[in-house]
Amino acid sequence: MFAVMKTGGKQYKVQSGDILRVEKLAADAGETVQFNEILMLGGDAPVLGAPMVDGAAVQAEVIDQIKGDKVINFVRRRRKHSSKRTKGHRQKLTLIKVGEILTSGADKSGVKAAVGAGSVAGVAVAAAEKPAKPAKAAAPAADGADDLKKLSGVGPALEKKLHEAGVTTFAQIAAWTDEDVAAMDEKLSFKGRIEREGWIAQAQELAAN
Structure with a gap:
């Protein structure tokens, strides 16, 4: 059986045991996460989502947080003398190993949902878990102080x-x-x-x- 799942704005065709690199997830090495956006289940009785397959999910173990290959971006402007810029970038990725593919009951599995580290949802989760700091009182002006x-x-x-x-x-x-x-x-x-x-x-x- 295989599944087509969506994460980080990309689609992946996966089978149990596959190792792949996905957009950075908010998870530590050794954790098990669950991908709930399943577009298709393949096998003897294929199921197409509309757009997602209800109750389906892919569980995977986080192996490590890594960086992709370095990409060099070079920009040169034709009509401006000595106007050029070189910038390097290495995308942050998460290395995972695909485990079980669930055809139903994903909402009752109890496994942590895979959340992108840079997503709004990830920020909201981090904000909810982190206690709010008390407001810092402004320091009173000293008596007789000059401007x-x-x-x-x-x-x-x-x-x-x-x-x-x-x-x-x-x-x-x-x-x-x-x-x-x-x-x-x-x-x-x-x-x-x-x-x-x-x-x-x-x-x-x-x-x-």
Whole structure:
């Protein structure tokens, strides 16, 4: 007996014992999964689905998660000088071994349905199994803090990082030494920006006003 099943947008003709590569499934090696989209059952009494065969399924064991052969995509634009792009891609696949072919009773087998790792269904299952994280409370503004966004190149995100580093006033920045600047460059991962933007001079002027 053979079956024609559908998974990952492709159709496969399979028999018990076949080993094949399919689009990546959300399953670990050693797990048994069940393909429920069966288009046809072949053998002595063939059955055609309309479009699927009711109650039929193909069960398979996941052997491993693998990658396909590397595909090179080269693009060159004729009328643009030196405009070209080379990009490689290796498709993520799942290696499976076909086991039992069920002609009926697939909904009562109790075997996990084969779900594509990148499908909406897979995302929904993962979201349902993962507990929701509690909402992170916004850090309250420090009392007496200056509006550090007045400094050149400082936006809300950078101001938040400065607050988290304990810097809340222009007076603090105005008093920075070379060692303080080097330490803050390292902490906030923007080496040389403090000197480039002239924060210390701006902070001295803002603090004076």
